[in-house]
Amino acid sequence: MxxxxxxxxxxxxxxxxxxxxxxxxxxxxxxxxxxxxxxxxxxxxxxxxxxxxxxxxxxxxxxxxxxxxxxxxxxxxxxxxxxxxxxxxxxxxxxxxxxxxxxxxxxxxxxxxxxxxxxxxxxxxxxxxxxxxxxxxxxPAARAWAGWTPARAVEVDGVRVAHEVVAGFDGRTVTFDTTFSAAGWAGAEVSRSTLRxxxxxxxxxxxxxxxxxxxxxxxxxxxxxxxxxxxxxxxxxxxxx
Missing domain, CATH: 3.40.50.150 (Vaccinia Virus protein VP39)
Incomplete structure (x- = not known):
């Protein structure tokens, strides 16, 4: 999905x-x-x-x-x-x-x-x-996921976008959340991704x-x-x- x-x-x-x-x-x-x-x-x-x-x-x-x-x-x-x-x-x-x-x-x-x-x-x-x-x-040797942290959040068109690793590299995959939030929204939107x-x-x-x-x-x-x-x-x- x-x-x-x-x-x-x-x-x-x-x-x-x-x-x-x-x-x-x-x-x-x-x-x-x-x-x-x-x-x-x-x-x-x-x-x-x-x-x-x-x-x-x-x-x-x-x-x-x-x-x-x-x-x-x-x-x-x-x-x-x-x-x-x-x-x-x-x-x-x-x-x-x-x-x-x-x-x-x-x-x-x-x-x-x-x-x-x-x-x-x-x-x-x-x-x-x-x-x-x-x-x-x-x-994988470059460990890109090390930079997927809330401290590196960005704001685009008034929407704050932040990444956070929830399951670190296990030799195969990394799972992380991307959180979207903005003033006026009922709540934050969270999208979970797993990459090989x-x-x-x-x-x-x-x-x-x-x-x-x-x-x-x-x-x-x-x-x-x-x-x-x-x-x-x-x-x-x-x-x-």
Whole structure:
């Protein structure tokens, strides 16, 4: 089930302000520009595909997301295909696609091994010959969750947004709450999230099991080499030979 922050229309409307366009978006947009048919898994508010269409992309652009609140924002653009669901449930989703992307650390919401395997198999089945699958995950060695504290709360459009870890890293996952509060609201809104953190070796094991291989791997969206201290593990994958 999608997090409350994504299903609630009031909270979903804050997403793009909380997550303004940045280097990651530029990285993926560059890939989208060079692809004909594109699927954005976990597309959220659809900012990537909307920008591509605004730039003149003429191919098929399809956004897939299980959260109705996010898709309500995305559907402001009628010339992009929006599908509510997951890779395992979206029966109406038909390939092939030249590029499948997962941005915004969406890959990390696949918590269980079985869900990762099933989803990656679905990605493999949707790829056209020569197609690519690009995504990023947070490098567990960088311990990003250490900064998810109420002391680092931010205020956006009069709404205070704070994170707090409720179950620390156990070698697989981190669970944290995001609390939204504002003057005039009846009470705070709390959204609980659990994310999976995978090492490079673990990622390659799951990819290999689905018949995929990382053709390029970076430690950041600047395409810097992946090191032990890199904040990200950015993978651009192809079908294994």
């Amino acid at each position: 999608p997090d409350h922050a994504f299903t609630d229309a009031r909270l979903a409307a804050l997403y793009d302000t909380l997550n303004p366009w940045g280097p990651g978006d530029d990285f993926y947009l560059d890939l989208v520009r060079g692809a004909g048919a594109v699927l954005d898994v976990g597309c959220g508010t659809g900012a990537l595909l909307v920008r591509a269409r605004e730039e003149g992309h003429r191919g098929r652009l399809c956004g897939l997301d299980p959260a109705a609140g996010m898709l309500a924002v995305a559907r402001r653009r009628a010339d992009v295909e929006w599908v509510e669901g997951t890779l395992g449930s979206a029966a109406r989703l038909e390939g092939p696609f030249d590029l499948v992307v997962m941005t915004g650390h969406a890959f990390q919401v696949w918590v269980d091994d079985a869900e990762i395997r099933t989803s990656l198999a679905a990605v493999r089945g949707l790829l056209a010959p020569g197609g690519r699958f690009a995504f990023e995950t947070r490098n 953190f995978l090492s490079e070796g673990e990622l390659d094991g799951f990819l290999g099991g689905a018949g995929l291989v990382a053709g390029a791997r970076y430690g950041g969206f600047d395409r810097s080499p992946l090191t032990a201290s890199s904040p990200e593990i950015v993978s651009v994958c192809r079908v294994a030979d």
